[in-house]
Amino acid sequence: MHPGSTRLGGTALTLAYDRRTIAEDLTVAVPDQSFTVIIGPNACGKSTLLRALSRMLRPSVGTVLLDGRDIHDRPARAVARTLGLLPQSSIAPDGISVAELVARGRYPHQGLLRQWSREDERVVEESMAATGVDDLADRLVDELSGGQRQRVWLAMALAQQTPLLLLDEPTTFLDIAHQIEILDLCARLHEEQGRTLVAVLHDLNHAARYATHLIAMRDGRVVAAGDPATVVTADLVAEVFGLPCRVIDDPETGTPLVVPAARRRAAEPA
C-alpha cells in the first residue's frame, strides 16, 4: 500500500440515532497501516463515528466505504473478515475459559462443515501469545483482573485476523499501568503485524504519544486531522476541549505533551 491510500473512510456522513442527529457532513479517511486515534470531548460523536465505520450504525446520509464499496452492501460476515471491532462493553458468558472466548473470534471464518480447522487452532494460539494471555488459556474469564480481561478481548479481536481493527475506548476502566500496557500492545500490533488500527481514546497525551494519525472532533465535526506533532497545539486543545494549556515535548518520546494550565483560584485559601 502506498502512503495516502485508504481502505476505510466515509464522505459527507450524517449520523443520527432516531431523530437525534449526532454529526452532519462528516468526512473522514483512515490512512492504511496507520494507528489512527480519534479524540474529542464527551458526546462529540467519536464513538458514533466508530460505530458507523464498523457497520453497526447506518448513516442517514452518505456512505461508509470499505475497499471502495458501501460497507452496507456487503454481508456482515464478509465485512467481519476485513474489519474487526473491540466494543466498549462485551459480555463474557458464565463459565467460559480464556481459550474458548478467544476461539470465538474465529466465527467469521467458520462454516457448517468447517467448524474448527488447524488454521483456527494456530491463529488462536498466536493471538493469545501476542497478547500475553497464553498462560491463562485454561482459566475462567470471570476470575481475571480487568487488565487481563481486556487483553483477552483484544486477543479475541486479533483472532478474527482482520487487516483493520477498530477499538472503542480500549483503556477505559483500567489503571494507568494497564492503560499503557494495552496501548503498548496496540502499538506493537500495528508495527509488527502491519494492521491498521483505529482507536477512540479519552487521554489526549496517550493519543499524542501512540497515534500516527490523529482525528480531533468537536460537536460532530472534524476540527483537525493529521500527524499528532502538527495537530496537537495549545490552540487546538483550547478549541476542541475548551482547556487552556501548554504543549511541550514529551521527555520520553518527543511527541506533544499537553499540560493543563494551573487554575489561579486553586492557589487561594478556601
Added chain:
Amino acid sequence: MTVLRTPGGLSVRIRPRALAVGAGAALLAAGLGLVAVGSGDYPMGPADVLRTLTGGGTPAEQFIVTELRLPRLVTALLVGAALALAGTVFQSLVRNPLGSPDILGFTQGASTGALVVVVLGGSSLALAGAAVVGGLATGLLIYALAWRRGVHGYRLILVGIGVAAILTGVNGYLLTRAPLMDAARAVLWLTGSLDGRGWANAGPLLAVLAVLAPLVLVGCAPALRMMELGDDTASALGVPVRRLRLVLLAAAVLLVSFAAAAAGPVSFVALVAPHVAKRLTRAPGPNLLPSMAVGAALLVGADLLAQRAFTGHQLPVGAVTGVIGGGYLVWLLAVERRAGRL
C-alpha cells in the same frame, strides 16, 4: 472438545460431555416412556410393550398401546422438547436465566386465546388453534412494544412481564364469564394436562418441531452462541443481530404456542430444562440439544408421576411440573445466592 477432520479440510467440533448428557437424557426419557406405556389399568411389562410396538401382541394390546398410551407419550416428549428448546432460545436471547416464555407472557397469550374459545364455545380443535393464534399475537404485540432500534434483552423482559400481568387479568375475567362446566374444563387446560391426548394433538407439534428444530439447531446455534457476547461484539463478528433475533423469537414463540395447543400451558419446563442441561454439560453457551432431551425426559417423568403417584387419583401434569420446577427454582436461587452470583 473433540475435533474430527477430513483430509479435504472439513472439520466438525464435538463436545463429548454435551453429547453424553443429551444421549443420557434421551435414554432416560425412553425408559420412563416404556414404563409409562406399560402402566395403567391394563399393566404390561417392558418386554410386552416393546413386542407390541414392533408389531406383535394381541389386538387389544395393539389398541391400548398405539391408540391410547403412545399418543400421550409422544405428545409429552414433543411438548417437553419444544418447551425446552424455546426456553433455551429465550434465555439466551435476553441473556437472562429467568427469560422463559412463562414469565415473558407468551404462555399467557396462548391461554387467552384458548379461554376465548371456552367462553364462546368451540371444539377442542378450535381451542388448540386459538391457543396458537393467541401465543403468536402476544409475540407480535410484545415485539412491537419492545421495539426501539431493535429489541434488546431488558426491554423485552420488562414489556413481557407487563403484558403477562395484563393477560393474567384478562384470563381471570374470561374464566368468570365461562359457564361453570366449561370453566372447570378451562382450569384443567390452564394447568396443562396430557389426559386423553391423541395423535391429532401430537401431529401439528411434530410438524412444527420437524421444521424449526433443524433451523434453530443447525442454522442459528453458532450465531446464537456469539450473541451471548453482547450485540456489539456479535455484530463485529459478522452476526446479523437484528435478523437473527427476529427469526429466533419467531421460532420460539411458534414452539411455545404449538406446545400449549397440544397440552396447555405446562409451566416451568421451559425455565428449568435449560438450567438442568447447563449444569450437567458444564458448558457455556446455549445447550440446545441436551436441553431438548432433558425437557422431554422431564415432562415424561412428570406425567408418569401425575398418573401413578396417587392411586386412583390423577393429577394434571402441569401441577407436577409446577411443583418440581418451582422447587428447583427456589433451590437454584438459594445456591446461586450463596455462591454470590445473584
